[in-house]
Amino acid sequence: MDTIASIFSFITTPVSWVIVQFHSLYGAIFGPDTGWAWGLSIVSLVILIRICLIPLFVKQIKATRNMQALQPKMKAIQERYKSDKQRQSEEMMKLYKETGTNPLSSCLPILAQSPFFFALYHVLSKIASGDTIGVLNQSLVDSARQAHIFGAPIAAKFMDSPEKVAALDATLTDVRIVTAVMIVMMSASQFYTQRQLMLKNVDLTVKTPYMQQQKMLMYIFPVIFAVMGINFPVGVLVYWLTTNVWTMGQQMFVINQNPTPGSKAQDHYLQRVLKSVTASGEVKSRRKRTVIQAIVAKGTDRNDNERKFITGLAKAGFAAQADGTVTKSDEAAVEAEGAGAQRRQQPKRQTKAKRSSGVAQPGTAKSADEAPAKPSLEKNAPEDAKPNSAGKSPSGSARQQPKSGQRKGQQRPKHPSSKK
Incomplete structure (x- = not known):
């Protein structure tokens, strides 16, 4: 982490200057060596940075919605050119160009914040070691080392040794309790922000892989921040918790005033x-x-x-x-x-079983007079050919009764070769 922070050391001077200016303001109210003066200076730094990043946040919203709308087309391109990766990339870039979408725009706020985040980490690391940095002279460094937030020095970490914490005039128990609470709050705010985005501000009519990716990030990001948080100084945790709360409030405002169509x-x-x-x-x-x-x-x-x-x-x-x-x-x-009213008067559609069985739906059955007569399966025999109750026909000839096991009606003649 020190190597990454040193890469962004070019911005440590502006960051330290902003903190000093806010500290001079809050120090006159709460005292120059108090945790309130230094903690509110870090919070004010976050607010200032996030106000400057509002245009990038607007671009992020537009890019996210455009990417969501393009997911079906992107999936079709991937299926069509799944054996030709180069052609697939060309078609993707062509689609982005035609729609004016930049996939990196959704990451702009995080990328823009990273230099300030690592610069602040570098500043607090120098304060913990008692070294000057940027516009922070030795007296300001000593004042910051004495500042405690709920008993934890702003330069202390969860993983610090008892000796290092004691050098900052604090106890390891206080440091770990404060940092653990702040890590939980930081992860919870990150999870809630992503969750309200998925539940309320996503077009539910479009089921795309993008939604699955966002759902996975909803659970992965809080875990990542929780693991990384144990190596952050208290001041950096204040910074990140403040920016998460800002993002959550900003997201709630966007959801209420400019929601995604179909959500x-x-x-x-x-x-x-x-x-x-x-x-x-x-x-x-x-x-x-x-x-x-x-x-x-x-x-x-x-x-x-x-x-x-x-x-x-x-x-x-x-x-x-x-x-x-x-x-x-x-x-x-x-x-x-x-x-x-027209929709209410429309009859319900019958099931296939009812239609095949001929059962009429209630309210639509016809009367007995209107119902068509079913065709008889029996042949219309003449009146004189009908048998009487004695089993004889009117001509006097007795009707042949079928033997036991023999079918009724006219029998087929047996084949000459068959046995009798």
């Missing part, structure tokens, strides 16, 4: 919009007008959530317009009610 979050959002429109009779927010405008422009390509929203507007007596507004329309309400 559960979109259904909940459109129901809130429908409730607001039916209560006030107008679309007040510009954002909501943009959403309705996009739904109207889709026409027949709307998903189930959007069709449900348009139908709900019609039942409430409103019609969505192309500019995103709604107008009062009694005809739309009548058409919606008529369509619903």
